Amino acid sequence: MKIFVINPGSTSTKIALFIDEKPVWVAGAHHTADDLSEFHHVNEQYEYRKDFILRLLSEADIPLDFDAVIARGGLLKPTPGGVYAINEQMRHDLLNARMEHACNLGALIADEIARECHCPAYIADPEVVDELQPAARLTGIPEIERISIFHALNSKAVSRKYAASIGKHYEELNLIVVHLGGGISVGAHCKGRVIDVNNALNGEGPFSPERAGTIPGDQLAELCFSGKYTLKQVKKMLNGKGGLTAHLGMNDVVTIARKASEGEEPYKGVLDAMLYTVAKQVGAMYVTLRGQADAIILTGGIAHSDYCVAVLREQIDYLAPVVLMPGEDEMGSLAYNALGALKGELPLQVYRPE
Numbered sequence: 129m130k131i132f133v134i135n136p137g138s139t140s141t142k143i144a145l146f147i148d149e150k151p152v153w154v155a156g157a158h159h160t161a162d163d164l165s166e167f168h169h170v171n172e173q174y175e176y177r178k179d180f181i182l183r184l185l186s187e188a189d190i191p192l193d194f195d196a197v198i199a200r201g202g203l204l205k206p207t208p209g210g211v212y213a214i215n216e217q218m219r220h221d222l223l224n225a226r227m228e229h230a231c232n233l234g235a236l237i238a239d240e241i242a243r244e245c246h247c248p249a250y251i252a253d254p255e256v257v258d259e260l261q262p263a264a265r266l267t268g269i270p271e272i273e274r275i276s277i278f279h280a281l282n283s284k285a286v287s288r289k290y291a292a293s294i295g296k297h298y299e300e301l302n303l304i305v306v307h308l309g310g311g312i313s314v315g316a317h318c319k320g321r322v323i324d325v326n327n328a329l330n331g332e333g334p335f336s337p338e339r340a341g342t343i344p345g346d347q348l349a350e351l352c353f354s355g356k357y358t359l360k361q362v363k364k365m366l367n368g369k370g371g372l373t374a375h376l377g378m379n380d381v382v383t384i385a386r387k388a389s390e391g392e393e394p395y396k397g398v399l400d401a402m403l404y405t406v407a408k409q410v411g412a413m414y415v416t417l418r419g420q421a422d423a424i425i426l427t428g429g430i431a432h433s434d435y436c437v438a439v440l441r442e443q444i445d446y447l448a449p450v451v452l453m454p455g456e457d458e459m460g461s462l463a464y465n466a467l468g469a470l471k472g473e474l475p476l477q478v479y480r481p482e
């Protein structure tokens with residue numbers, strides 16, 4: 129079966145054609161700041177991104193003849209994990225999403241292309257997968273309820289892969305999955321459901337290459353009302369220009385880890401502190417799982433770093449076996465989900481948030 133996969137990121141668009149599980153054509157490109165500078169809202173990039181995809185397909189002589197089109201989800205309303213058929217409610221919620229992110233365009237473009245080829249259009253495990261247990265939702269301020277936003281697609285995909293590698297099902301295991309990317313999420317996967325996880329986009333949990341993580345509330349309130357910053361600037365400090373970027377002026381962990389491994393300051397102190405916040409979040413998720421974790425999976429780009437893995441391991445490996453699954457395979461995971469839905473092996477969910 130021919131499955132077309134679309135994955136728009138903030139600065140890139142990746143596409144791929146799979147024949148069943150096999151990627152037979154992979155394409156895409158980085159969009160420079162200049163390319164995107166004329167757009168004031170991410171929704172305005174719709175035609176630009178769609179035309180870019182159609183041009184790549186046409187240049188590769190690939191006709192619009194697919195059995196399914198699947199896209200990375202988007203910042204929809206909270207919803208359980210799984211593979212979803214794109215519907216009107218989803219289109220509406222993506223066009224009116226609370227947060228701007230290029231991933232919001234994926235389903236919209238997939239839907240249009242699928243209509244042309246008269247095939248189904250899907251998304252799977254969007255960032256907003258919400259399987260939080262009730263106690264994980266409350267904060268001490270009743271108006272502020274915690275929201276689940278994390279690397280659901282990759283975290284669930286590596287969990288399934290790990291489970292298969294030991295002859296088990298994801299739904300049989302308790303796992304702590306640590307996604308170490310530009311953003312960092314650490315989730316407690318209890319028998320296939322992510323019952324707690326830090327919101328990787330909204331100022332919660334470990335700090336990361338580009339995000340501030342948890343900030344002491346009182347000091348954050350003082351900063352917001354200091355008159356020195358606009359709301360937009362504070363939001364950028366939390367997400368985009370926070371974390372390693374704020375401390376070191378870069379988000380490149382390859383360089384930072386090399387300097388840290390040579391003992392160079394401030395790189396070592398800052399990177400070690402980031403990893404300490406990750407280890408603390410692993411500890412919290414261990415408690416969420418009542419100490420019954422079958423494994424701690426380290427994934428995402430930073431899990432390629434021997435230095436980071438060693439520093440983390442030393443702080444967490446007495447809790448449960450640490451399993452390394454570096455990088456991510458979002459395109460493969462999306463194709464897997466589309467194929468499962470087409471074959472009837474994965475239940476097709478209906479997006480119908482409360």
Ligand SMILES: Nc1ncnc2c1ncn2[C@@H]1O[C@H](COP(=O)(O)OP(=O)(O)OP(=O)(O)O)[C@@H](O)[C@H]1O
Nearest residue numbers: 308309310311337379380381382428429430432433
């Ligand atoms: N070999 C490596 N060694 C150390 N760090 C690496 C390596 N490869 C990538 N990284 C770091 O991983 C981070 C990016 O990870 P990844 O590609 O998983 O994130 P992303 O897709 O940009 O963001 P996110 O995962 O939050 O969606 C960057 O900080 C990058 O420097």
Ligand SMILES: CCCC(=O)O
Nearest residue numbers: 255277278279311328
């Ligand atoms: C958690 C959402 C994905 C990202 O890090 O951008």
